[in-house]
Amino acid sequence: MDVTIVDYKSGNISSVINSFNEVAKGKVNIEVTSDLNKIKSSDKVVLPGQGSFKSCIDGLNSINGLVDTLSEFALNNKKPLLGICVGLQMFADVGYEEVETKGLGWISGKVSKIDNQNGKYKLPHIGWNQINIVKDSKIFKDIESNSHMYFVHSYEFIPNDNSVTAATTDYASNIVCAVEKENIFGTQFHPEKSDKLGLKIINNFINL
Amino acid sequence: MLKNRIIPCLDVKNGRVVKGINFVDLKDAGDPVEQAKIYSDGGADEICFLDITASNENRDTIYEVVEKTSKKCFVPLTVGGGVRSIDDINKLLNCGADKVSINTAAVQNAKVVEDSSRKFGSQCIVVAIDAKRKDDGWEIFTHGGRNPTGINALEFASKMEKCGAGELLVTSMDKDGTQSGYDIELINKISSSVNIPVIASGGAGTLDHLAEGINYGASAVLAASIFHYGKYSISDCKKYLATKDIPVRI
Numbered sequence: 001m002d003v004t005i006v007d008y009k010s011g012n013i014s015s016v017i018n019s020f021n022e023v024a025k026g027k028v029n030i031e032v033t034s035d036l037n038k039i040k041s042s043d044k045v046v047l048p049g050q051g052s053f054k055s056c057i058d059g060l061n062s063i064n065g066l067v068d069t070l071s072e073f074a075l076n077n078k079k080p081l082l083g084i085c086v087g088l089q090m091f092a093d094v095g096y097e098e099v100e101t102k103g104l105g106w107i108s109g110k111v112s113k114i115d116n117q118n119g120k121y122k123l124p125h126i127g128w129n130q131i132n133i134v135k136d137s138k139i140f141k142d143i144e145s146n147s148h149m150y151f152v153h154s155y156e157f158i159p160n161d162n163s164v165t166a167a168t169t170d171y172a173s174n175i176v177c178a179v180e181k182e183n184i185f186g187t188q189f190h191p192e193k194s195d196k197l198g199l200k201i202i203n204n205f206i207n208l
Numbered sequence: 209m210l211k212n213r214i215i216p217c218l219d220v221k222n223g224r225v226v227k228g229i230n231f232v233d234l235k236d237a238g239d240p241v242e243q244a245k246i247y248s249d250g251g252a253d254e255i256c257f258l259d260i261t262a263s264n265e266n267r268d269t270i271y272e273v274v275e276k277t278s279k280k281c282f283v284p285l286t287v288g289g290g291v292r293s294i295d296d297i298n299k300l301l302n303c304g305a306d307k308v309s310i311n312t313a314a315v316q317n318a319k320v321v322e323d324s325s326r327k328f329g330s331q332c333i334v335v336a337i338d339a340k341r342k343d344d345g346w347e348i349f350t351h352g353g354r355n356p357t358g359i360n361a362l363e364f365a366s367k368m369e370k371c372g373a374g375e376l377l378v379t380s381m382d383k384d385g386t387q388s389g390y391d392i393e394l395i396n397k398i399s400s401s402v403n404i405p406v407i408a409s410g411g412a413g414t415l416d417h418l419a420e421g422i423n424y425g426a427s428a429v430l431a432a433s434i435f436h437y438g439k440y441s442i443s444d445c446k447k448y449l450a451t452k453d454i455p456v457r458i
């Protein structure tokens with residue numbers, strides 16, 4: 001099996017690569033590339049994302065044909081795709097970080113700054129927080145509700161249709177921290193930095 | 209609920225741990241990778257490496273350490289010490305660091321913080337502030353605490369927040385190494401004047417000190433000696449903090 005981590009020069013993806021290699025242990029082939037043919041032929045795709053919504057979208061758009069290839073992979077061929085952090089946020093129709101920026105539009109909704117209630121809550125939301133699993137998502141197999149995951153973000157994805165929400169976390173408000181829509185998965189937290197339970201989620205995705 | 213973080217810090221010199229844990233089952237007490245792994249397995253919420261390598265020719269040793277550690281530890285890894293430029297930050301991130309802490313360079317040229325947080329995201333830019341009491345405030349120092357700057361710590365903290373720092377690592381030079389507790393007034397003042405998380409550092413000697421740091425506004429507490437000499441394990445700390453109703457990840 002081939003799992004491709006999309007390298008679109010947007011932020012630091014070495015931790016994502018290390019964690020997938022750790023879980024795959026040579027049994028699964030992990031590719032890190034922006035090569036469109038390799039993405040097309042792979043079985044699963046991971047879309048990481050660090051930095052701002054705009055910088056990530058710009059990064060995707062800077063590689064000719066990448067957005068179309070990813071859309072075909074996820075929407076037409078319905079193969080499993082996992083978005084991490086801004087990777088998940090980009091599923092939205094629109095993001096409001098820096099300037100209003102059009103997203104991929106795969107899961108209807110928007111990405112807005114977390115309401116910190118006039119400074120009552122510090123931003124970024126950094127650290128270990130518990131996830132409340134609200135949907136029996138395949139990537140949460142053997143993961144209990146209230147497990148701790150590592151977060152670092154100031155913006156949140158607000159889906160239009162709550163049925164895509166797989167988990168939420170409590171920070172200033174109830175934040176959507178995992179989504180599942182058919183073959184499209186996303187986590188706002190960083191499974192690659194969430195110790196053993198995070199690696200378990202990665203393993204669940206690899207074994208889908 | 210967001211948990212308060214416990215961060216053990218390891219001083220690394222020429223690729224070796226200088227002060228470290230003295231566990232009997234440790235094969236090589238100077239190996240930063242092995243020590244980091246022990247901490248992450250023990251429940252550390254994050255690992256911090258402070259590179260204190262003095263000579264330029266050995267500066268590259270830290271990259272190798274970070275690269276090896278990031279293949280074994282799957283909790284966030286922060287690396288600081290001698291970070292001067294966007295290029296240094298880029299190299300550390302590529303080796304697997306999740307955050308980079310900047311001290312002298314941030315004071316000398318705030319643009320490094322601005323540019324790096326824009327390029328890599330605020331989430332990976334930590335500004336380390338070394339502060340010492342002076343008159344009725346605190347003055348910041350650079351170059352590992354050697355050079356006074358005349359700059360007020362509170363003003364500098366706000367400026368760094370505006371430049372895009374994601375977190376502030378605040379070390380009291382008066383308290384560092386004394387094991388007599390954090391400078392809670394400093395932590396409290398800075399933490400209430402900024403809206404980004406503050407990590408308390410310098411002076412932790414007992415479990416109560418950790419609780420104090422958090423109760424006075426720190427989102428995370430960093431400590432070195434309290435863990436290294438085997439006085440307390442990470443798990444001891446967390447269990448104690450939990451009894452004080454401080455939210456921790458157990």
